Amino acid sequence: MTQQNYKVLPEQHHMRIDKLLAVINPEYSRSQIQSWISQKFVTVNEKVVKPNYKCAEGDKLKWKVPEKESFSVEGEDISLSILFEDEDLLVVNKPAGMVVHPSLGHQRGTLVNALLFHCDHLSELNGIERAGIVHRIDKDTSGLLIVAKNEATHIHLAEQLVAKKVERIYEAIVHGVIDHENGLVDAPIGRDPKDRQKMGIVDQGKPAITHFHVLKRFKNFTHIKCQLETGRTHQIRVHMKYIGHPLAGDPKYGPRKTFDIGGQALHARSIGFTHPTTKEWMHFKAEAPSKFQELLTQLEKMY
Structure with missing residues:
Protein backbone atom coordinates (compact mmCIF):
# COMPACT_ATOMS: atom_id res chain seq x y z
CA MET A 1 0.00 0.00 0.00
CA THR A 2 1.01 3.60 -0.59
CA GLN A 3 0.07 6.47 1.72
CA GLN A 4 -1.27 9.78 0.46
CA ASN A 5 -1.92 13.10 2.21
CA TYR A 6 -4.25 15.98 1.46
CA LYS A 7 -5.33 19.23 3.13
CA VAL A 8 -8.99 20.18 2.68
CA LEU A 9 -9.48 23.38 0.68
CA PRO A 10 -11.95 26.15 1.65
CA GLU A 11 -14.32 25.26 -1.20
CA GLN A 12 -14.39 21.63 -0.01
CA HIS A 13 -15.62 22.55 3.47
CA HIS A 14 -18.58 20.39 4.58
CA MET A 15 -18.03 17.83 1.78
CA ARG A 16 -18.45 14.17 2.76
CA ILE A 17 -15.13 12.39 3.18
CA ASP A 18 -16.08 9.55 0.81
CA LYS A 19 -17.16 12.00 -1.89
CA LEU A 20 -14.02 14.11 -1.53
CA LEU A 21 -11.73 11.09 -1.76
CA ALA A 22 -13.62 9.95 -4.87
CA VAL A 23 -12.92 13.35 -6.42
CA ILE A 24 -9.23 13.16 -5.48
CA ASN A 25 -8.93 9.53 -6.66
CA PRO A 26 -11.08 9.42 -9.84
CA GLU A 27 -9.71 6.02 -10.85
CA TYR A 28 -11.50 4.43 -7.87
CA SER A 29 -15.25 4.10 -7.33
CA ARG A 30 -16.98 5.65 -4.34
CA SER A 31 -17.86 2.18 -3.05
CA GLN A 32 -14.17 1.20 -3.13
CA ILE A 33 -13.30 4.31 -1.15
CA GLN A 34 -16.04 3.60 1.39
CA SER A 35 -14.42 0.17 1.80
CA TRP A 36 -11.08 1.88 2.57
CA ILE A 37 -12.80 3.95 5.26
CA SER A 38 -14.50 0.93 6.84
CA GLN A 39 -11.15 -0.88 6.89
CA LYS A 40 -9.62 2.13 8.70
CA PHE A 41 -7.28 2.99 5.83
CA VAL A 42 -8.41 6.63 6.10
CA THR A 43 -7.83 9.14 8.90
CA VAL A 44 -8.73 12.79 9.39
CA ASN A 45 -6.40 14.70 11.70
CA GLU A 46 -4.98 11.31 12.76
CA LYS A 47 -8.44 9.95 13.72
CA VAL A 48 -10.52 7.24 12.08
CA VAL A 49 -13.84 8.54 10.70
CA LYS A 50 -17.03 7.22 9.08
CA PRO A 51 -17.89 7.58 5.36
CA ASN A 52 -20.43 10.33 6.14
CA TYR A 53 -17.91 12.52 7.99
CA LYS A 54 -18.21 16.15 6.80
CA CYS A 55 -14.80 17.64 6.10
CA ALA A 56 -13.76 21.01 7.45
CA GLU A 57 -11.39 23.51 5.85
CA GLY A 58 -7.82 22.64 6.85
CA ASP A 59 -8.55 19.01 7.80
CA LYS A 60 -5.49 16.83 7.20
CA LEU A 61 -6.46 13.63 5.40
CA LYS A 62 -4.29 10.54 5.22
CA TRP A 63 -5.23 7.37 3.42
CA LYS A 64 -3.56 4.18 2.27
CA VAL A 65 -4.19 3.16 -1.33
CA PRO A 66 -4.18 -0.59 -1.99
CA GLU A 67 -1.88 -1.68 -4.79
CA LYS A 68 -3.75 -1.60 -8.08
CA LYS A 164 7.80 22.61 -29.03
CA LYS A 165 9.12 21.42 -32.38
CA VAL A 166 6.14 19.18 -33.18
CA GLU A 167 3.39 20.97 -35.11
CA ARG A 168 -0.05 19.89 -33.87
CA ILE A 169 -3.14 21.44 -35.42
CA TYR A 170 -6.70 20.63 -34.41
CA GLU A 171 -10.08 21.72 -35.66
CA ALA A 172 -13.05 22.24 -33.39
CA ILE A 173 -16.60 23.52 -33.32
CA VAL A 174 -17.31 25.80 -30.38
CA HIS A 175 -20.37 27.46 -28.88
CA GLY A 176 -20.81 31.16 -29.58
CA VAL A 177 -19.62 33.43 -32.37
CA ILE A 178 -15.98 34.50 -32.08
CA ASP A 179 -15.81 38.01 -33.55
CA HIS A 180 -12.05 38.22 -34.14
CA GLU A 181 -10.04 36.19 -36.65
CA ASN A 182 -7.17 35.03 -34.45
CA GLY A 183 -6.61 34.55 -30.75
CA LEU A 184 -4.21 33.20 -28.16
CA VAL A 185 -5.04 31.70 -24.80
CA ASP A 186 -2.18 31.69 -22.29
CA ALA A 187 -3.51 30.28 -19.03
CA PRO A 188 -2.05 27.61 -16.69
CA ILE A 189 -3.87 24.28 -16.44
CA GLY A 190 -4.08 21.93 -13.46
CA ARG A 191 -6.55 19.72 -11.60
CA ASP A 192 -9.79 21.50 -10.79
CA PRO A 193 -9.80 21.76 -6.95
CA LYS A 194 -13.60 21.41 -6.92
CA ASP A 195 -13.68 18.34 -9.17
CA ARG A 196 -10.54 16.20 -9.50
CA GLN A 197 -11.97 14.48 -12.58
CA LYS A 198 -11.69 17.77 -14.45
CA MET A 199 -8.88 20.09 -15.40
CA GLY A 200 -9.17 23.85 -14.97
CA ILE A 201 -7.37 27.17 -15.04
CA VAL A 202 -5.46 27.28 -11.76
CA ASP A 203 -2.72 29.66 -10.59
CA GLN A 204 -0.34 26.83 -9.71
CA GLY A 205 -1.07 24.85 -12.89
CA LYS A 206 1.37 24.07 -15.69
CA PRO A 207 1.90 26.68 -18.43
CA ALA A 208 -0.45 26.14 -21.37
CA ILE A 209 -0.71 28.08 -24.65
CA THR A 210 -3.26 27.61 -27.43
CA HIS A 211 -3.45 29.61 -30.66
CA PHE A 212 -6.70 29.64 -32.61
CA HIS A 213 -8.01 30.93 -35.94
CA VAL A 214 -11.60 31.25 -37.11
CA LEU A 215 -12.43 29.10 -40.13
CA LYS A 216 -16.15 29.91 -40.36
CA ARG A 217 -18.88 31.48 -38.28
CA PHE A 218 -22.38 30.08 -37.96
CA LYS A 219 -25.45 31.08 -35.99
CA ASN A 220 -24.35 30.64 -32.35
CA PHE A 221 -21.32 28.48 -33.28
CA THR A 222 -17.83 28.92 -34.73
CA HIS A 223 -15.59 26.48 -36.63
CA ILE A 224 -11.97 27.04 -35.61
CA LYS A 225 -8.52 25.55 -35.94
CA CYS A 226 -6.17 25.42 -32.95
CA GLN A 227 -2.41 25.05 -32.74
CA LEU A 228 -0.84 23.85 -29.51
CA GLU A 229 2.39 25.18 -28.07
CA THR A 230 1.98 22.90 -25.06
CA GLY A 231 0.19 19.60 -24.59
CA ARG A 232 -1.71 19.69 -21.30
CA THR A 233 -4.56 17.30 -20.51
CA HIS A 234 -7.81 18.58 -22.05
CA GLN A 235 -5.98 21.75 -23.08
CA ILE A 236 -8.18 22.95 -25.94
CA ARG A 237 -11.37 21.97 -24.11
CA VAL A 238 -10.34 23.86 -20.96
CA HIS A 239 -8.97 26.92 -22.77
CA MET A 240 -12.01 27.37 -25.00
CA LYS A 241 -14.35 27.06 -22.02
CA TYR A 242 -12.19 29.61 -20.18
CA ILE A 243 -12.76 32.25 -22.89
CA GLY A 244 -16.49 31.52 -23.03
CA HIS A 245 -16.55 29.26 -26.10
CA PRO A 246 -16.77 25.62 -24.91
CA LEU A 247 -16.64 22.84 -27.48
CA ALA A 248 -19.87 21.59 -29.00
CA GLY A 249 -20.83 18.14 -27.73
CA ASP A 250 -18.39 18.27 -24.81
CA PRO A 251 -19.97 16.31 -21.92
CA LYS A 252 -17.39 17.46 -19.37
CA TYR A 253 -16.73 21.11 -20.12
CA GLY A 254 -19.62 22.12 -22.38
CA PRO A 255 -23.07 23.44 -21.50
CA ARG A 256 -25.92 21.05 -20.74
CA LYS A 257 -27.70 22.04 -23.94
CA THR A 258 -25.38 21.08 -26.79
CA PHE A 259 -25.19 18.72 -29.75
CA ASP A 260 -25.09 15.00 -29.02
CA ILE A 261 -22.39 13.66 -31.32
CA GLY A 262 -20.91 11.17 -28.88
CA GLY A 263 -18.33 13.56 -27.46
CA GLN A 264 -16.60 16.87 -28.10
CA ALA A 265 -16.31 18.21 -31.66
CA LEU A 266 -12.51 18.08 -31.72
CA HIS A 267 -10.22 16.51 -34.32
CA ALA A 268 -6.40 16.38 -34.45
CA ARG A 269 -6.22 17.05 -38.16
CA SER A 270 -2.51 17.50 -38.87
CA ILE A 271 0.87 16.78 -37.35
CA GLY A 272 4.40 17.68 -38.37
CA PHE A 273 7.75 16.53 -36.95
CA THR A 274 11.34 15.70 -37.84
CA HIS A 275 11.90 12.01 -38.48
CA PRO A 276 14.33 10.81 -35.76
CA THR A 277 16.42 8.72 -38.19
CA THR A 278 16.23 10.40 -41.60
CA LYS A 279 16.00 13.95 -40.13
CA GLU A 280 13.36 14.67 -42.80
CA TRP A 281 10.48 17.01 -41.93
CA MET A 282 7.29 14.99 -42.15
CA HIS A 283 3.75 16.33 -42.27
CA PHE A 284 0.44 14.45 -42.30
CA LYS A 285 -3.21 15.46 -42.48
CA ALA A 286 -6.47 13.59 -41.90
CA GLU A 287 -9.94 14.90 -42.62
CA ALA A 288 -12.39 15.13 -39.72
CA PRO A 289 -14.72 12.13 -39.27
CA SER A 290 -18.25 11.95 -40.67
CA LYS A 291 -20.02 13.07 -37.45
CA PHE A 292 -17.90 16.21 -37.37
CA GLN A 293 -18.59 16.92 -41.05
CA GLU A 294 -22.31 16.24 -40.58
CA LEU A 295 -22.44 18.76 -37.74
CA LEU A 296 -20.84 21.39 -39.96
CA THR A 297 -23.45 20.66 -42.64
CA GLN A 298 -26.22 20.96 -40.06
CA LEU A 299 -24.86 24.31 -38.86
CA GLU A 300 -24.60 25.52 -42.46
CA LYS A 301 -28.32 24.90 -42.92
CA MET A 302 -29.06 26.82 -39.71
CA TYR A 303 -27.05 29.81 -40.86
Whole structure:
Protein backbone atom coordinates (compact mmCIF):
# COMPACT_ATOMS: atom_id res chain seq x y z
CA MET A 1 0.00 0.00 0.00
CA THR A 2 1.01 3.60 -0.59
CA GLN A 3 0.07 6.47 1.72
CA GLN A 4 -1.27 9.78 0.46
CA ASN A 5 -1.92 13.10 2.21
CA TYR A 6 -4.25 15.98 1.46
CA LYS A 7 -5.33 19.23 3.13
CA VAL A 8 -8.99 20.18 2.68
CA LEU A 9 -9.48 23.38 0.68
CA PRO A 10 -11.95 26.15 1.65
CA GLU A 11 -14.32 25.26 -1.20
CA GLN A 12 -14.39 21.63 -0.01
CA HIS A 13 -15.62 22.55 3.47
CA HIS A 14 -18.58 20.39 4.58
CA MET A 15 -18.03 17.83 1.78
CA ARG A 16 -18.45 14.17 2.76
CA ILE A 17 -15.13 12.39 3.18
CA ASP A 18 -16.08 9.55 0.81
CA LYS A 19 -17.16 12.00 -1.89
CA LEU A 20 -14.02 14.11 -1.53
CA LEU A 21 -11.73 11.09 -1.76
CA ALA A 22 -13.62 9.95 -4.87
CA VAL A 23 -12.92 13.35 -6.42
CA ILE A 24 -9.23 13.16 -5.48
CA ASN A 25 -8.93 9.53 -6.66
CA PRO A 26 -11.08 9.42 -9.84
CA GLU A 27 -9.71 6.02 -10.85
CA TYR A 28 -11.50 4.43 -7.87
CA SER A 29 -15.25 4.10 -7.33
CA ARG A 30 -16.98 5.65 -4.34
CA SER A 31 -17.86 2.18 -3.05
CA GLN A 32 -14.17 1.20 -3.13
CA ILE A 33 -13.30 4.31 -1.15
CA GLN A 34 -16.04 3.60 1.39
CA SER A 35 -14.42 0.17 1.80
CA TRP A 36 -11.08 1.88 2.57
CA ILE A 37 -12.80 3.95 5.26
CA SER A 38 -14.50 0.93 6.84
CA GLN A 39 -11.15 -0.88 6.89
CA LYS A 40 -9.62 2.13 8.70
CA PHE A 41 -7.28 2.99 5.83
CA VAL A 42 -8.41 6.63 6.10
CA THR A 43 -7.83 9.14 8.90
CA VAL A 44 -8.73 12.79 9.39
CA ASN A 45 -6.40 14.70 11.70
CA GLU A 46 -4.98 11.31 12.76
CA LYS A 47 -8.44 9.95 13.72
CA VAL A 48 -10.52 7.24 12.08
CA VAL A 49 -13.84 8.54 10.70
CA LYS A 50 -17.03 7.22 9.08
CA PRO A 51 -17.89 7.58 5.36
CA ASN A 52 -20.43 10.33 6.14
CA TYR A 53 -17.91 12.52 7.99
CA LYS A 54 -18.21 16.15 6.80
CA CYS A 55 -14.80 17.64 6.10
CA ALA A 56 -13.76 21.01 7.45
CA GLU A 57 -11.39 23.51 5.85
CA GLY A 58 -7.82 22.64 6.85
CA ASP A 59 -8.55 19.01 7.80
CA LYS A 60 -5.49 16.83 7.20
CA LEU A 61 -6.46 13.63 5.40
CA LYS A 62 -4.29 10.54 5.22
CA TRP A 63 -5.23 7.37 3.42
CA LYS A 64 -3.56 4.18 2.27
CA VAL A 65 -4.19 3.16 -1.33
CA PRO A 66 -4.18 -0.59 -1.99
CA GLU A 67 -1.88 -1.68 -4.79
CA LYS A 68 -3.75 -1.60 -8.08
CA GLU A 69 -4.86 -4.86 -9.57
CA SER A 70 -2.56 -5.88 -12.41
CA PHE A 71 -3.83 -6.97 -15.80
CA SER A 72 -2.31 -8.37 -18.96
CA VAL A 73 -2.12 -6.32 -22.15
CA GLU A 74 -2.64 -8.32 -25.31
CA GLY A 75 -2.78 -7.57 -29.00
CA GLU A 76 -6.20 -7.51 -30.64
CA ASP A 77 -7.13 -7.69 -34.31
CA ILE A 78 -8.62 -4.20 -34.53
CA SER A 79 -8.59 -2.19 -37.75
CA LEU A 80 -6.10 0.67 -37.84
CA SER A 81 -6.00 3.72 -40.12
CA ILE A 82 -2.26 4.06 -40.82
CA LEU A 83 -1.03 7.07 -42.79
CA PHE A 84 2.66 6.19 -42.57
CA GLU A 85 4.81 3.35 -41.29
CA ASP A 86 8.48 2.45 -41.40
CA GLU A 87 10.86 0.54 -39.12
CA ASP A 88 10.93 3.40 -36.58
CA LEU A 89 7.41 4.77 -36.27
CA LEU A 90 3.80 4.93 -37.40
CA VAL A 91 1.36 7.79 -37.86
CA VAL A 92 -2.18 6.63 -37.14
CA ASN A 93 -5.59 8.26 -37.36
CA LYS A 94 -7.42 7.32 -34.15
CA PRO A 95 -11.22 7.20 -34.35
CA ALA A 96 -13.36 9.03 -31.82
CA GLY A 97 -14.50 6.65 -29.09
CA MET A 98 -11.25 4.66 -28.92
CA VAL A 99 -9.18 4.85 -25.72
CA VAL A 100 -5.46 5.30 -26.42
CA HIS A 101 -4.05 2.87 -23.85
CA PRO A 102 -5.49 0.21 -21.51
CA SER A 103 -6.31 0.73 -17.84
CA LEU A 104 -8.36 -1.17 -15.28
CA GLY A 105 -11.51 0.40 -16.70
CA HIS A 106 -10.57 -0.18 -20.36
CA GLN A 107 -8.51 -3.34 -20.67
CA ARG A 108 -9.55 -4.18 -24.24
CA GLY A 109 -10.26 -2.41 -27.50
CA THR A 110 -7.67 0.34 -27.09
CA LEU A 111 -5.23 1.73 -29.63
CA VAL A 112 -2.37 -0.04 -27.83
CA ASN A 113 -4.19 -3.39 -28.11
CA ALA A 114 -4.52 -2.79 -31.86
CA LEU A 115 -0.87 -1.72 -32.21
CA LEU A 116 0.44 -4.77 -30.33
CA PHE A 117 -1.38 -7.02 -32.81
CA HIS A 118 -0.15 -5.07 -35.83
CA CYS A 119 3.50 -4.47 -34.85
CA ASP A 120 6.28 -6.90 -34.02
CA HIS A 121 8.04 -4.27 -31.91
CA LEU A 122 6.93 -1.15 -30.03
CA SER A 123 8.74 1.11 -27.61
CA GLU A 124 8.07 0.06 -24.00
CA LEU A 125 9.72 3.13 -22.50
CA ASN A 126 6.54 3.83 -20.51
CA GLY A 127 5.63 0.18 -19.93
CA ILE A 128 3.68 -2.37 -21.96
CA GLU A 129 0.37 -0.62 -21.08
CA ARG A 130 1.52 2.42 -23.10
CA ALA A 131 3.58 0.61 -25.72
CA GLY A 132 4.57 3.00 -28.49
CA ILE A 133 2.58 5.92 -27.11
CA VAL A 134 4.53 9.19 -27.27
CA HIS A 135 1.56 11.55 -26.83
CA ARG A 136 -2.17 11.09 -26.33
CA ILE A 137 -5.53 12.48 -27.31
CA ASP A 138 -8.80 12.01 -25.44
CA LYS A 139 -11.05 9.00 -26.03
CA ASP A 140 -13.69 11.05 -27.85
CA THR A 141 -11.20 13.15 -29.81
CA SER A 142 -10.31 11.79 -33.23
CA GLY A 143 -7.14 12.32 -35.20
CA LEU A 144 -3.43 11.86 -35.65
CA LEU A 145 -0.92 10.31 -33.28
CA ILE A 146 2.75 9.36 -33.71
CA VAL A 147 3.67 5.88 -32.44
CA ALA A 148 7.27 4.89 -31.66
CA LYS A 149 8.52 1.40 -32.49
CA ASN A 150 11.74 1.65 -30.47
CA GLU A 151 13.10 3.53 -27.48
CA ALA A 152 15.50 5.74 -29.44
CA THR A 153 12.66 7.00 -31.63
CA HIS A 154 10.44 7.49 -28.59
CA ILE A 155 13.05 9.61 -26.80
CA HIS A 156 13.75 11.73 -29.90
CA LEU A 157 10.05 12.42 -30.49
CA ALA A 158 9.47 13.19 -26.80
CA GLU A 159 12.34 15.69 -26.91
CA GLN A 160 10.76 17.38 -29.94
CA LEU A 161 7.48 17.69 -28.06
CA VAL A 162 9.18 19.25 -25.04
CA ALA A 163 11.10 21.65 -27.30
CA LYS A 164 7.80 22.61 -29.03
CA LYS A 165 9.12 21.42 -32.38
CA VAL A 166 6.14 19.18 -33.18
CA GLU A 167 3.39 20.97 -35.11
CA ARG A 168 -0.05 19.89 -33.87
CA ILE A 169 -3.14 21.44 -35.42
CA TYR A 170 -6.70 20.63 -34.41
CA GLU A 171 -10.08 21.72 -35.66
CA ALA A 172 -13.05 22.24 -33.39
CA ILE A 173 -16.60 23.52 -33.32
CA VAL A 174 -17.31 25.80 -30.38
CA HIS A 175 -20.37 27.46 -28.88
CA GLY A 176 -20.81 31.16 -29.58
CA VAL A 177 -19.62 33.43 -32.37
CA ILE A 178 -15.98 34.50 -32.08
CA ASP A 179 -15.81 38.01 -33.55
CA HIS A 180 -12.05 38.22 -34.14
CA GLU A 181 -10.04 36.19 -36.65
CA ASN A 182 -7.17 35.03 -34.45
CA GLY A 183 -6.61 34.55 -30.75
CA LEU A 184 -4.21 33.20 -28.16
CA VAL A 185 -5.04 31.70 -24.80
CA ASP A 186 -2.18 31.69 -22.29
CA ALA A 187 -3.51 30.28 -19.03
CA PRO A 188 -2.05 27.61 -16.69
CA ILE A 189 -3.87 24.28 -16.44
CA GLY A 190 -4.08 21.93 -13.46
CA ARG A 191 -6.55 19.72 -11.60
CA ASP A 192 -9.79 21.50 -10.79
CA PRO A 193 -9.80 21.76 -6.95
CA LYS A 194 -13.60 21.41 -6.92
CA ASP A 195 -13.68 18.34 -9.17
CA ARG A 196 -10.54 16.20 -9.50
CA GLN A 197 -11.97 14.48 -12.58
CA LYS A 198 -11.69 17.77 -14.45
CA MET A 199 -8.88 20.09 -15.40
CA GLY A 200 -9.17 23.85 -14.97
CA ILE A 201 -7.37 27.17 -15.04
CA VAL A 202 -5.46 27.28 -11.76
CA ASP A 203 -2.72 29.66 -10.59
CA GLN A 204 -0.34 26.83 -9.71
CA GLY A 205 -1.07 24.85 -12.89
CA LYS A 206 1.37 24.07 -15.69
CA PRO A 207 1.90 26.68 -18.43
CA ALA A 208 -0.45 26.14 -21.37
CA ILE A 209 -0.71 28.08 -24.65
CA THR A 210 -3.26 27.61 -27.43
CA HIS A 211 -3.45 29.61 -30.66
CA PHE A 212 -6.70 29.64 -32.61
CA HIS A 213 -8.01 30.93 -35.94
CA VAL A 214 -11.60 31.25 -37.11
CA LEU A 215 -12.43 29.10 -40.13
CA LYS A 216 -16.15 29.91 -40.36
CA ARG A 217 -18.88 31.48 -38.28
CA PHE A 218 -22.38 30.08 -37.96
CA LYS A 219 -25.45 31.08 -35.99
CA ASN A 220 -24.35 30.64 -32.35
CA PHE A 221 -21.32 28.48 -33.28
CA THR A 222 -17.83 28.92 -34.73
CA HIS A 223 -15.59 26.48 -36.63
CA ILE A 224 -11.97 27.04 -35.61
CA LYS A 225 -8.52 25.55 -35.94
CA CYS A 226 -6.17 25.42 -32.95
CA GLN A 227 -2.41 25.05 -32.74
CA LEU A 228 -0.84 23.85 -29.51
CA GLU A 229 2.39 25.18 -28.07
CA THR A 230 1.98 22.90 -25.06
CA GLY A 231 0.19 19.60 -24.59
CA ARG A 232 -1.71 19.69 -21.30
CA THR A 233 -4.56 17.30 -20.51
CA HIS A 234 -7.81 18.58 -22.05
CA GLN A 235 -5.98 21.75 -23.08
CA ILE A 236 -8.18 22.95 -25.94
CA ARG A 237 -11.37 21.97 -24.11
CA VAL A 238 -10.34 23.86 -20.96
CA HIS A 239 -8.97 26.92 -22.77
CA MET A 240 -12.01 27.37 -25.00
CA LYS A 241 -14.35 27.06 -22.02
CA TYR A 242 -12.19 29.61 -20.18
CA ILE A 243 -12.76 32.25 -22.89
CA GLY A 244 -16.49 31.52 -23.03
CA HIS A 245 -16.55 29.26 -26.10
CA PRO A 246 -16.77 25.62 -24.91
CA LEU A 247 -16.64 22.84 -27.48
CA ALA A 248 -19.87 21.59 -29.00
CA GLY A 249 -20.83 18.14 -27.73
CA ASP A 250 -18.39 18.27 -24.81
CA PRO A 251 -19.97 16.31 -21.92
CA LYS A 252 -17.39 17.46 -19.37
CA TYR A 253 -16.73 21.11 -20.12
CA GLY A 254 -19.62 22.12 -22.38
CA PRO A 255 -23.07 23.44 -21.50
CA ARG A 256 -25.92 21.05 -20.74
CA LYS A 257 -27.70 22.04 -23.94
CA THR A 258 -25.38 21.08 -26.79
CA PHE A 259 -25.19 18.72 -29.75
CA ASP A 260 -25.09 15.00 -29.02
CA ILE A 261 -22.39 13.66 -31.32
CA GLY A 262 -20.91 11.17 -28.88
CA GLY A 263 -18.33 13.56 -27.46
CA GLN A 264 -16.60 16.87 -28.10
CA ALA A 265 -16.31 18.21 -31.66
CA LEU A 266 -12.51 18.08 -31.72
CA HIS A 267 -10.22 16.51 -34.32
CA ALA A 268 -6.40 16.38 -34.45
CA ARG A 269 -6.22 17.05 -38.16
CA SER A 270 -2.51 17.50 -38.87
CA ILE A 271 0.87 16.78 -37.35
CA GLY A 272 4.40 17.68 -38.37
CA PHE A 273 7.75 16.53 -36.95
CA THR A 274 11.34 15.70 -37.84
CA HIS A 275 11.90 12.01 -38.48
CA PRO A 276 14.33 10.81 -35.76
CA THR A 277 16.42 8.72 -38.19
CA THR A 278 16.23 10.40 -41.60
CA LYS A 279 16.00 13.95 -40.13
CA GLU A 280 13.36 14.67 -42.80
CA TRP A 281 10.48 17.01 -41.93
CA MET A 282 7.29 14.99 -42.15
CA HIS A 283 3.75 16.33 -42.27
CA PHE A 284 0.44 14.45 -42.30
CA LYS A 285 -3.21 15.46 -42.48
CA ALA A 286 -6.47 13.59 -41.90
CA GLU A 287 -9.94 14.90 -42.62
CA ALA A 288 -12.39 15.13 -39.72
CA PRO A 289 -14.72 12.13 -39.27
CA SER A 290 -18.25 11.95 -40.67
CA LYS A 291 -20.02 13.07 -37.45
CA PHE A 292 -17.90 16.21 -37.37
CA GLN A 293 -18.59 16.92 -41.05
CA GLU A 294 -22.31 16.24 -40.58
CA LEU A 295 -22.44 18.76 -37.74
CA LEU A 296 -20.84 21.39 -39.96
CA THR A 297 -23.45 20.66 -42.64
CA GLN A 298 -26.22 20.96 -40.06
CA LEU A 299 -24.86 24.31 -38.86
CA GLU A 300 -24.60 25.52 -42.46
CA LYS A 301 -28.32 24.90 -42.92
CA MET A 302 -29.06 26.82 -39.71
CA TYR A 303 -27.05 29.81 -40.86
